Amino acid sequence: MTSVLGNVSLKFSDEQSMLMDVARGFLNDKAPTDKIREFLESDQGYEPQLWEEIVNLGWTGIALPEMVGGAGLGISAVIPVAEAMGHALLGTPLIDTTLAGQLLLRAGGAEQEPLLQEIAEGRIATVAFLDGGDWGGANLALTMTTEGVLSGSKTFVGCGHEASLILVVGQCDNAPAIAVVDAADLKAGAISVNTLIDLTKRTAQIDFTGVPAKAVLTGEHVVAAIRDYRLLGALLTAAEAAGSAARCLAVIVDYLKTRKQFGKLIGSYQALKHPTVDIYCGVEDARSFCYHAASLLDADSLSHDAEIACRMAKVSAGQTMSYAGDRAVQFHGGIGFTWDCDSTLFIRRGQWSHQVFGDAIHHRKRLASLLLD
Amino acid sequence: MAESKETLKAFQADVAAWMKEHVPADPGFLLPLSFLEVGTEQQLDFLRAWQHKVWEAGFLGMHWPTEYGGQGADPAYQGIVDREMARCNAPIMFNTIGLGWTGPLLLEMGTDAEKSKYLKHILSGDEIWCQGFSEPDHGSDLGAVQTKAVRDGDEYVINGSKIWTTLGNYADHMILLARTDPTAERKYDGLSFFLSPMKVAGVDAVPIRKVTGEYGFNQVFFTDTRIPADTLMVGEGKGWGVAMKTLEYERGVTAGQATGHWMVAIEIDDLINDLRGFERDGAPVFDDPAVRDEAVGLIMEAKALSLSARRMGVPALTSDFPMGLPLSSKYRGTEWSRRMKLFGAAMQGAQGSLYVEDPNAHRGGFWQRAYFSNFGATIGGGTSQVQANIIAEHVLGLPK
Numbered sequence: 001m002t003s004v005l006g007n008v009s010l011k012f013s014d015e016q017s018m019l020m021d022v023a024r025g026f027l028n029d030k031a032p033t034d035k036i037r038e039f040l041e042s043d044q045g046y047e048p049q050l051w052e053e054i055v056n057l058g059w060t061g062i063a064l065p066e067m068v069g070g071a072g073l074g075i076s077a078v079i080p081v082a083e084a085m086g087h088a089l090l091g092t093p094l095i096d097t098t099l100a101g102q103l104l105l106r107a108g109g110a111e112q113e114p115l116l117q118e119i120a121e122g123r124i125a126t127v128a129f130l131d132g133g134d135w136g137g138a139n140l141a142l143t144m145t146t147e148g149v150l151s152g153s154k155t156f157v158g159c160g161h162e163a164s165l166i167l168v169v170g171q172c173d174n175a176p177a178i179a180v181v182d183a184a185d186l187k188a189g190a191i192s193v194n195t196l197i198d199l200t201k202r203t204a205q206i207d208f209t210g211v212p213a214k215a216v217l218t219g220e221h222v223v224a225a226i227r228d229y230r231l232l233g234a235l236l237t238a239a240e241a242a243g244s245a246a247r248c249l250a251v252i253v254d255y256l257k258t259r260k261q262f263g264k265l266i267g268s269y270q271a272l273k274h275p276t277v278d279i280y281c282g283v284e285d286a287r288s289f290c291y292h293a294a295s296l297l298d299a300d301s302l303s304h305d306a307e308i309a310c311r312m313a314k315v316s317a318g319q320t321m322s323y324a325g326d327r328a329v330q331f332h333g334g335i336g337f338t339w340d341c342d343s344t345l346f347i348r349r350g351q352w353s354h355q356v357f358g359d360a361i362h363h364r365k366r367l368a369s370l371l372l373d
Numbered sequence: 374m375a376e377s378k379e380t381l382k383a384f385q386a387d388v389a390a391w392m393k394e395h396v397p398a399d400p401g402f403l404l405p406l407s408f409l410e411v412g413t414e415q416q417l418d419f420l421r422a423w424q425h426k427v428w429e430a431g432f433l434g435m436h437w438p439t440e441y442g443g444q445g446a447d448p449a450y451q452g453i454v455d456r457e458m459a460r461c462n463a464p465i466m467f468n469t470i471g472l473g474w475t476g477p478l479l480l481e482m483g484t485d486a487e488k489s490k491y492l493k494h495i496l497s498g499d500e501i502w503c504q505g506f507s508e509p510d511h512g513s514d515l516g517a518v519q520t521k522a523v524r525d526g527d528e529y530v531i532n533g534s535k536i537w538t539t540l541g542n543y544a545d546h547m548i549l550l551a552r553t554d555p556t557a558e559r560k561y562d563g564l565s566f567f568l569s570p571m572k573v574a575g576v577d578a579v580p581i582r583k584v585t586g587e588y589g590f591n592q593v594f595f596t597d598t599r600i601p602a603d604t605l606m607v608g609e610g611k612g613w614g615v616a617m618k619t620l621e622y623e624r625g626v627t628a629g630q631a632t633g634h635w636m637v638a639i640e641i642d643d644l645i646n647d648l649r650g651f652e653r654d655g656a657p658v659f660d661d662p663a664v665r666d667e668a669v670g671l672i673m674e675a676k677a678l679s680l681s682a683r684r685m686g687v688p689a690l691t692s693d694f695p696m697g698l699p700l701s702s703k704y705r706g707t708e709w710s711r712r713m714k715l716f717g718a719a720m721q722g723a724q725g726s727l728y729v730e731d732p733n734a735h736r737g738g739f740w741q742r743a744y745f746s747n748f749g750a751t752i753g754g755g756t757s758q759v760q761a762n763i764i765a766e767h768v769l770g771l772p773k
Contacts, residue, residue: 010683017689267771288680368665
């Protein structure tokens with residue numbers, strides 16, 4: 001009888017290792033926290049020049065095939081980069097653009113290759129998926145005609161205010177479909193930007209009614225690609241959250257080692273020590289699940305094992321980051337309650353990571369079916 | 374020396390075949406779940422005979438030197454034997470304090486004379502070992518032990534008491550941590566480590582009954598007990614370092630154990646498969662969403678433990694906290710195991726109120742006993758709370 005533990009492989013390639021070193025080094029230099037803070041209230045939420053450098057480093061093409069100008073390393077190689085981005089608390093359109101690239105790669109045929117090339121070269125792309133607040137819903141309310149005219153709106157579109165290429169999930173002839181939309185074709189006033197809990201992130205509500213699509217993708221592989229997009233979105237978010245949680249842990253530990261009360265360093269009190277150990281253990285688990293999931297990914301549609309791994313990674317990292325951010329505020333005491341303390345950034349990131357691509361309950365419910373039925 | 378995959382595979386087949394032929398049938402009396410619960414002569418005789426048989430077959434101490442009764446082979450071989458024993462539900466190797474802690478300690482720090490005198494008998498099961506660290510007033514704070522050892526000619530005179538002494542009433546030897554210098558400035562510098570005989574005058578082992586209803590622990594009283602001075606290991610005042618090294622073996626931080634098969638391994642699959650037989654609200658137990666969610670949490674923890682073990686082999690993924698995964702494995706593993714066994718007991722409805730002796734208890738009260746018994750693991754060898762301190766201080770660098 002097979003074990004309920006299923007596949008427990010964990011591989012880490014030289015390419016992943018190299019990307020991890022490069023990303024950590026680059027972001028340490030270029031994205032210190034004061035730099036992150038400087039752009040929190042800008043339109044984009046990040047330093048434009050930094051995004052240019054990220055594109056020049058080739059990060060938007062890591063997961064895309066070489067024939068469209070990518071590095072051909074697959075989505076698993078993006079995990080260490082997403083983790084490093086999370087560690088730096090850096091937003092940017094990298095995750096949205098990467099996911100849009102995966103959706104187009106998996107759903108589109110050869111005729112989409114020029115667009116994939118543009119994504120690899122740094123064209124900002126995103127996926128318009130949610131109809132409302134329910135990550136578990138079908139999110140197919142938006143309709144499109146076979147001629148490619150859209151009707152309906154989407155919300156919480158990542159980087160929706162600046163994406164130049166938008167893949168809109170909806171239905172065509174009562175079947176799931178994806179419209180490829182050039183943002184230049186949107187009507188004036190179609191975009192309204194959300195005010196998000198995480199100051200480093202940006203999403204928008206977009207009205208697509210009457211917008212002509214460049215292409216409409218339909219068929220079996222579109223259904224599979226949308227499923228993969230949701231799972232890969234959960235995994236990249238998990239990797240990012242794992243990085244943020246590790247950084248949050250470092251900040252908590254640092255404070256516990258320097259702050260004195262009642263004549264003692266507060267880190268010597270077990271009431272603070274033991275929850276900090278729980279955060280540490282959570283970070284280790286989240287990383288294990290993320291890199292385990294990365295070991296199971298390739299260009300094919302995600303396997304049963306990969307689905308389980310992505311969902312577990314999201315549960316683990318989401319819960320850990322949410323808890324770490326919560327404790328960061330509490331353990332910093334009065335100063336932790338202030339805007340200027342970095343715990344503000346962490347608790348807000350925690351609430352973002354927790355929900356995006358489905359919260360822990362969403363994934364645990366699905367894991368129960370995958371593991372027990 | 375790395376062994377070829379083919380060689381190891383062939384060996385595994387040999388072990389599997391041997392186990393199939395020799396693993397004893399259910400003896401008709403309750404066997405202990407771990408070496409911590411050997412409480413009757415009947416259990417002791419049975420387990421001693423089984424260990425002896427496994428050793429004679431050449432399957433114990435595979436990587437210990439041949440001159441001391443081992444097989445002088447690669448450690449991978451013992452891993453294979455241990456996995457096969459677990460797979461066949463083979464009875465445990467009960468002489469754990471010898472096999473797992475004292476043996477590797479002697480191999481690392483002992484003199485040739487000590488190795489020759491003790492190691493082979495540990496493997497054969499002829500001589501049983503126990504550990505004299507904890508005292509009634511000093512459990513977690515091991516550095517404060519008060520049992521005295523006073524030099525008198527060629528002997529030391531021991532006075533004091535040790536507690537939670539597993540196998541203490543059957544043991545031939547004890548690894549004993551005692552205070553030779555009560556005036557030492559640092560309490561640790563007053564401690565010495567002895568390979569102390571147990572079958573001598575002035576040693577009295579009194580069995581302690583556990584929460585499970587079983588025996589296995591003892592309180593050991595030393596009253597003017599005279600032991601040979603050459604049982605002192607390393608040197609007077611050096612006991613703390615030796616004790617810490619012992620704890621590394623006990624906690625599995627350092628490898629070298631003659632076997633790891635010292636408890637009945639209870640895995641997540643045992644739990645999930647077993648619970649499928651129970652009902653809730655007139656339907657299978659796993660139709661209940663709340664039960665499903667709890668089960669998913671336990672499965673995820675089990676998977677995380679498996680994945681950490683694999684990740685320890687990937688340096689690039691452990692460089693942030695190099696000692697983090699090994700130092701947290703006892704804490705994580707034993708706490709998860711306790712919760713899992715509790716779930717097994719708690720999901721039985723009214724059946725969960727029956728205990729081992731009741732003829733209608735599910736699998737002889739297996740989950741109930743396993744849950745209680747697991748506290749031996751979350752308390753022994755440093756409580757979970759002390760483990761959390763160790764992780765906080767040694768992995769995260771938080772102050773004492």
